[in-house]
Amino acid sequence: MAVFSRGFGGRRRESDPALPPGQYLTEDFPVLSAGPTPDVQTDSWSFDIVNESNERVSWSWDEMMALPVDDVHTDIHCVTRWSKLGTHWRGVALDHFFEKVDTSEAYTMVHSYGGYTTNVPLEDLLDGKAWVAFEFEGEPLDPEHGGPARLLVPHLYFWKSAKWVRGLRMHADDDPGFWEQNGYNLYGDPWREQRYW
Ligand SMILES: Nc1nc2c(c(=O)[nH]1)N[C@H]1C(S)=C(S)[C@@H](COP(=O)(O)O)O[C@H]1N2
Ligand SMILES: [Mo]
Numbered sequence: 048m049a050v051f052s053r054g055f056g057g058r059r060r061e062s063d064p065a066l067p068p069g070q071y072l073t074e075d076f077p078v079l080s081a082g083p084t085p086d087v088q089t090d091s092w093s094f095d096i097v098n099e100s101n102e103r104v105s106w107s108w109d110e111m112m113a114l115p116v117d118d119v120h121t122d123i124h125c126v127t128r129w130s131k132l133g134t135h136w137r138g139v140a141l142d143h144f145f146e147k148v149d150t151s152e153a154y155t156m157v158h159s160y161g162g163y164t165t166n167v168p169l170e171d172l173l174d175g176k177a178w179v180a181f182e183f184e185g186e187p188l189d190p191e192h193g194g195p196a197r198l199l200v201p202h203l204y205f206w207k208s209a210k211w212v213r214g215l216r217m218h219a220d221d222d223p224g225f226w227e228q229n230g231y232n233l234y235g236d237p238w239r240e241q242r243y244w
Contacts, residue, residue, distance in 0.1 A: 063132070065122055067237035070130040076183075077129060078191045080210065081225065085161040087211050089195050094179060095214035098150045105214075106144065108195070111179065114143040119178055121201040123208070124237040135185065136199055138178030145173060152217040156224060157198055160211040165224035166233065167200060167207055169217070176202055179212060204235040204242070 061071060089108040097103045106114075119136040155172065157165050171177065180199040181188050188194035193210025200207045206226045227233055232241040 065132050066130055067124055068240050069242075070124055070128050070237065073129040073131060076131065076192065077125070077127075079125065079127065079205075080191070081163060082161055084190050085159075085211050087160045087190075087195055092195060093214070094144070094196070094212065096144060096148050097214070097216045098148060099152050099217050099219070100149075102149070104144070104147045111139055111196075114139045117175075117178060119180070119199065119201075121199075123201050123205050126204040126206055126231060126235070126242050130237075134183070136178065136180045137182035138180030138196075138199055140175050141172040141177045141179070142175065144179075145169075148217075150217045152219050154218040154221045155215045156218055156222060157207075157209045157215045158213055159209045160213045163209055163211070163225050165207050165209050166218070166221055166227055167203070167215075168221065168234075171200060171203065176200065202236075204232075204237055206231060207235055 066072065092108045093105050094111060095103050095105045116137055117140055119138060121134060122130060122132045123134055124130045153169055155167050155169055157167055177200040179196050181196040183192060188197060196212055197210040198208050198212045221233055223233060230243050232243055235241050
């Protein structure tokens with residue numbers, strides 16, 4: 048399946064309708080990390096989903112790679128106001144993981160190697176809106192950008208796209224993650240400029 052969001056081709060300006068309010072365009076790919084880059088190897092990597100009954104479903108790197116992979120063409124928007132339009136990723140949609148998960152909770156806490164967390168409602172992870180991404184612009188994802196794999200939730204500000212993702216846990220409530228406890232908005236919709244509390 049190929050996924051295409053928003054326009055591509057041509058020059059873009061600050062008046063580009065693909066640019067959310069208060070954002071500017073950048074051609075670079077800034078690195079924003081709250082701590083050091085963890086050393087995560089694919090041979091010991093796993094992605095785990097834990098439900099409200101503490102049941103864990105786990106995928107090794109090879110098991111993830113056996114799932115359907117999407118080419119994702121999308122814009123990304125950081126709360127610090129940079130946006131990149133028309134980026135290309137490859138990853139596995141969260142839908143494929145959740146086929147194996149039995150849950151009735153509406154919220155998730157995403158966990159990363161290194162300890163970062165961010166909260167995302169389950170519905171924002173399903174229906175082809177979020178991926179575990181492992182390639183950027185045709186190359187394996189750089190460690191500083193979250194390699195070997197990061198969450199990609201491009202319709203929310205980029206702090207929701209947890210780098211070095213290692214899994215998520217189902218929650219009954221929308222409990223705040225790392226940046227959300229430090230003043231960032233609980234949801235983070237760039238089109239409504241939901242930056243801070
Ligand atoms: N594990 C982890 N994921 C993270 C962060 C982080 O500090 N640690 N920073 C977030 C923020 S604030 C942003 S803007 C993006 C930055 O991703 P980049 O460094 O690839 O540009 O990652 C998000 N994911
Ligand atoms: Mo950010």
